[in-house]
Amino acid sequence: QKEVEQDPGPLSVPEGAIVSLNCTYSNSAFQYFMWYRQYSRKGPELLMYTYSSGNKEDGRFTAQVDKSSKYISLFIRDSQPSDSATYLCAMRGGGSNYKLTFGKGTLLTVNP
Amino acid sequence: SAVISQKPSRDICQRGTSLTIQCQVDSQVTMMFWYRQQPGQSLTLIATANQGSEATYESGFVIDKFPISRPNLTFSTLTVSNMSPEDSSIYLCSVEGGLAGYEQYFGPGTRLTVT
Numbered sequence: 001q002k003e004v005e006q007d008p009g010p011l012s013v014p015e016g017a018i019v020s021l022n023c024t025y026s027n028s029a030f031q032y033f034m035w036y037r038q039y040s041r042k043g044p045e046l047l048m049y050t051y052s053s054g055n056k057e058d059g060r061f062t063a064q065v066d067k068s069s070k071y072i073s074l075f076i077r078d079s080q081p082s083d084s085a086t087y088l089c090a091m092r093g094g095g096s097n098y099k100l101t102f103g104k105g106t107l108l109t110v111n112p
Numbered sequence: 113s114a115v116i117s118q119k120p121s122r123d124i125c126q127r128g129t130s131l132t133i134q135c136q137v138d139s140q141v142t143m144m145f146w147y148r149q150q151p152g153q154s155l156t157l158i159a160t161a162n163q164g165s166e167a168t169y170e171s172g173f174v175i176d177k178f179p180i181s182r183p184n185l186t187f188s189t190l191t192v193s194n195m196s197p198e199d200s201s202i203y204l205c206s207v208e209g210g211l212a213g214y215e216q217y218f219g220p221g222t223r224l225t226v227t
Binding site for chain 1: 113116143145152153155156157159170204208210212214216217220223
């Protein structure tokens with residue numbers, strides 16, 4: 001079993017839809033959880049980061065972490081064509097363990 | 113967040129040769145990281161580079177193949193040595209920072225094709 005599982009999609013939605021992106025993980029030592037957005041031929045851009053379980057909201061984006069289920073989600077409200085990109089989940093342990101473990105990424109297309 | 117640049121942005125190289133990738137950050141950072149992103153695969157950490165000490169390599173990556181330099185707090189290089197087509201990938205550097213202290217920020221990447 002891979003440490004981090006992420007459905008690669010592709011996911012295609014109409015403009016204005018609510019998008020749900022998810023990752024599951026197996027390593028209970030993970031404490032920090034991040035979502036990156038990567039446009040074609042660009043580096044990953046940090047979107048959201050959370051520590052431990054709970055929700056975090058930033059504009060149209062909401063990140064959720066459920067450590068009991070080892071499940072994290074990113075919700076995008078009122079999706080826009082400019083949201084079309086690959087979304088990568090990433091996570092790491094605590095303390096001096098800096099290594100990020102990534103999912104494979106989900107390719108999202110928002111159609112106007 | 114830090115502004116990170118990489119050179120070259122892309123290159124096409126012949127097998128058996130070596131390529132050195134540069135990473136420059138606009139602020140001083142303690143830790144820099146080098147990742148590889150192969151098509152259809154997760155980003156994978158190659159090594160962690162601290163200024164003034166030897167880089168720490170992840171399982172499956174060795175110094176002879178991926179030598180790293182970290183001469184100061186704003187700069188690092190990764191060399192891909194004796195390249196084969198299997199080394200064709202995107203190579204990314206990243207740094208830790210931000211308000212919470214555990215975020216990682218990435219450079220734009222170097223797209224390498226080995227023929």
